[in-house]
Amino acid sequence: MRAVLLAAGEGKRLRPFFDRPKPLVPLLGLALIERNILALKECGINEFVVVTGCYSAELRDYLGKGERLGVSIDYLHNPDWKLGNGVSAYTFHQDYRRDEKFVLLMSDHVFEPDLLKAFLAEAENVKQDELLLAADSRLEAVYDLDECTKVKTRNNYAVRLGKGLDDFDAVDCGLFIGTGSLLEALSSSIAGGAYALTDAVNLMAAQGMVKLHFVQNSWIDVDDHQSFKQAEKVLLKSLVPAKDGFISRTFNRRFSLRITRLLAPTAVTPNMVTILSFLTAAAAAVSFALTQPFLGGVLAQLASILDGVDGEISRLKFLRSRFGEILDSILDRYGDYLIVIGMVYSWYCATGHTTALVAGAAALTGMPMSMLFKEKFQNVLGQPFTPEIHDGIMRYFPANRDGRLFIIMLGGILNLLPAALVLLAVGTHLQTFIRLYNVRKSN
Amino acid sequence: MRAVLLAAGEGKRLRPFFDRPKPLVPLLGLALIERNILALKECGINEFVVVTGCYSAELRDYLGKGERLGVSIDYLHNPDWKLGNGVSAYTFHQDYRRDEKFVLLMSDHVFEPDLLKAFLAEAENVKQDELLLAADSRLEAVYDLDECTKVKTRNNYAVRLGKGLDDFDAVDCGLFIGTGSLLEALSSSIAGGAYALTDAVNLMAAQGMVKLHFVQNSWIDVDDHQSFKQAEKVLLKSLVPAKDGFISRTFNRRFSLRITRLLAPTAVTPNMVTILSFLTAAAAAVSFALTQPFLGGVLAQLASILDGVDGEISRLKFLRSRFGEILDSILDRYGDYLIVIGMVYSWYCATGHTTALVAGAAALTGMPMSMLFKEKFQNVLGQPFTPEIHDGIMRYFPANRDGRLFIIMLGGILNLLPAALVLLAVGTHLQTFIRLYNVRKSN
Numbered sequence A, B: 001m002r003a004v005l006l007a008a009g010e011g012k013r014l015r016p017f018f019d020r021p022k023p024l025v026p027l028l029g030l031a032l033i034e035r036n037i038l039a040l041k042e043c044g045i046n047e048f049v050v051v052t053g054c055y056s057a058e059l060r061d062y063l064g065k066g067e068r069l070g071v072s073i074d075y076l077h078n079p080d081w082k083l084g085n086g087v088s089a090y091t092f093h094q095d096y097r098r099d100e101k102f103v104l105l106m107s108d109h110v111f112e113p114d115l116l117k118a119f120l121a122e123a124e125n126v127k128q129d130e131l132l133l134a135a136d137s138r139l140e141a142v143y144d145l146d147e148c149t150k151v152k153t154r155n156n157y158a159v160r161l162g163k164g165l166d167d168f169d170a171v172d173c174g175l176f177i178g179t180g181s182l183l184e185a186l187s188s189s190i191a192g193g194a195y196a197l198t199d200a201v202n203l204m205a206a207q208g209m210v211k212l213h214f215v216q217n218s219w220i221d222v223d224d225h226q227s228f229k230q231a232e233k234v235l236l237k238s239l240v241p242a243k244d245g246f247i248s249r250t251f252n253r254r255f256s257l258r259i260t261r262l263l264a265p266t267a268v269t270p271n272m273v274t275i276l277s278f279l280t281a282a283a284a285a286v287s288f289a290l291t292q293p294f295l296g297g298v299l300a301q302l303a304s305i306l307d308g309v310d311g312e313i314s315r316l317k318f319l320r321s322r323f324g325e326i327l328d329s330i331l332d333r334y335g336d337y338l339i340v341i342g343m344v345y346s347w348y349c350a351t352g353h354t355t356a357l358v359a360g361a362a363a364l365t366g367m368p369m370s371m372l373f374k375e376k377f378q379n380v381l382g383q384p385f386t387p388e389i390h391d392g393i394m395r396y397f398p399a400n401r402d403g404r405l406f407i408i409m410l411g412g413i414l415n416l417l418p419a420a421l422v423l424l425a426v427g428t429h430l431q432t433f434i435r436l437y438n439v440r441k442s443n
Helices: A012-017 A032-042 A056-063 A085-094 A113-120 A180-191 A197-206 A225-237 A246-263 A270-289 A293-316 A322-351 A354-366 A369-381 A392-396 A401-413 A417-442 B012-017 B032-042 B056-063 B085-094 B113-120 B180-191 B197-206 B225-237 B246-263 B270-289 B293-316 B322-351 B354-366 B369-381 B392-396 B401-413 B417-442
Strands: A002-007 A047-052 A072-077 A102-106 A109-111 A131-136 A150-154 A157-162 A170-178 A210-214 A219-221 B002-007 B047-052 B072-077 B102-106 B109-111 B131-136 B150-154 B157-162 B170-178 B210-214 B219-221
Touching (some): A002 A085, A012 A225, A032 A047, A032 A056, A047 A056, A056 A072, A072 A085, A085 A102, A102 A109, A109 A170, A109 A225, A113 A131, A131 A197, A170 A219, A197 A210, A219 A225, A225 A293, A322 A369, A322 A417, A322 B354, A322 B369, A354 A417, A369 B322, B002 B085, B047 B056, B056 B072, B085 B180, B131 B150, B157 B197, B170 B180, B170 B197, B270 B293, B270 B322, B322 B401, B322 B417, B354 B417, B369 B401, B369 B417, B392 B417, B401 B417
Parallel strands (some): A002 A102, A047 A072, A131 A210, B002 B102, B047 B072, B131 B210
Antiparallel strands (some): A102 A170, A109 A219, A131 A170, B102 B170, B150 B170
């Protein structure tokens, strides 16, 4: 399936804030249109048609033939872009292939990747004379309702659309799966002097041809500076994964998302952050060994926060790599090991107690058990281990990495390294046994 | 899809060796017919029809309605079983459901589970008037070729079948996917006084209706004491998994398969063996700590061998469980940990060298890295990590568990614990880095 991106408009309201056309405005490290292309690429779409108008040359210069993004991009130009976005959409008839289904979207809308995934999964059910429209019926959650195109719905079909509609129960997200019938409707409505895409959709709605897909994730029509900021918020929020532990969810992400926001526009890669997180953990270990527990504790927590940033940047900028994922989990283990060894060294040098060695061995062996268990669980049960679901009440027990490093931070800043080590030693193994018991019970 | 098992014959030749009907002869812990039912159950088949003849009551008593095996079993009785197995197969017409496809097999044949899986995967391509026959064209590998029904083939179709055929290029494995057309052919051939299943198959072959599936795994027609022994061999050999390390493949399995053969007829479960393997590792650790390195080394190797037995029994007797798989990998890690701690304790008590602690910490942290890497690899790349494939020349490097415990055995029996610990410390981490490098290179 090909995707058609409408990028012909002038985008006046955002112009004062950026020195470039709206589709090229950078949002968290990616131009708006670039983000849509990469998000659709993750859904398996590799061929794109960009309809240009006002800033044709700038768009072509920036995106080229798509080599940089690993996709193929063709361009269609609409000299009459001022008439309305229906004329831009209709330009695609020049390139339309008989019986083809295509995705049509506004290049300046921002969608959560999961929204696009769910929408495209419906493509195969769209019939040849239908149009599928992404609609949002969660009206209280829609951003800037006034500016939206409203939709009156009946039984998952659109009855009528319009910006000024009084009686409505959803809004149009600017995302469609179309067939030749949409181009025919556009042709009719343009011939009748109605130049907006909504006019053609209304024609089809009147004949019961506009099926609705109700979205469950966030999207923003980036129109002005305020909606731009809102889009930033929505995207950052979508980066928190379901598998997060309690401390990460309630504490670390407040900081990691801010760091991600700062790093997104730079060339810093997820793997660089992974290595930085590891080096920070190593610095924490050295601090503990040099009897600077407070600094060690703070650095350990910083390593924990940075451990979230690599994943956030990779999801945000579509930079996920298999190597990166594996590197991250291996270096995390080495970071854990070094920190525990630094703590034990500090305790043992200060006291000479064998207890330090025993607790150290127990903590050292306990540190990787959480990951071991989770990875094995996923391979055996075919679903990721999610502490929020699978750990029950134990999810508040800090034995996932976020929790372990939190204990280490507390041990460091309160100068209670022995207590922290004993807690780690007991907690990690205890958690493993409880998880084993839970699997036994439920399988 | 239902499966029809022919279990009507007398099985004279095996009778002197066992006091029960041939389908109920126990082979490595499961009656022949029971093994076929459980193997098909793993392929998703839950409804069975057993055609009885000579020993009807014994079969019904043993299998019941299938509750014990977690399937549903119906019975059909063929009082004329002496006439031939075609009459038994035709008995199924009493219970045949219009347009149904069914698997038909000899209950006294032993198939590698992978053979059944591959065969059943073809079921959906069988047309309503076709018969699919599993055939083996690897004639040099076929056991007791003289006794087999030969098949003359052309373009994946059977032309002619018969025990005495001179011109043939495959043999019949006694495994079919049939439709109503097979029952019609049986009816015709029986009416013509030809009572063998092969007679009906020949009728269909003459009309080009017998499609062939060429098997790639082993199977045995268990007929006499010799083929019974051969079936044991084939099944035991099939238990060695692809993911085996070098030491396991070349050394451990020689012993573990023998232990499995001994334990298979008993009620010992895979989880019991998992725990026994862990306790043996713990005993090795205690031996090292009590300065009995020779005994420790031998016990460590025994733990390694037992670590193969749990999986073998679970595959052999269809006892795989999710809990069992997770328990195994967690207890293996604890076994590793205890052994290293025992070795370090012994070294440190004897010398007081800090080197012992450093090497110990390095070995302790290195022990779980191999599993961590492999599990993560599988989750990220969607394919199991197979040392034989993914480790390249490093597959001979003993850093998988079989190799690590082999080093420990050598360290124990040669009284070189420090050398073994240093080798473990260096080897495990080195392997992890090389694996990371390999992933980087190829992804």
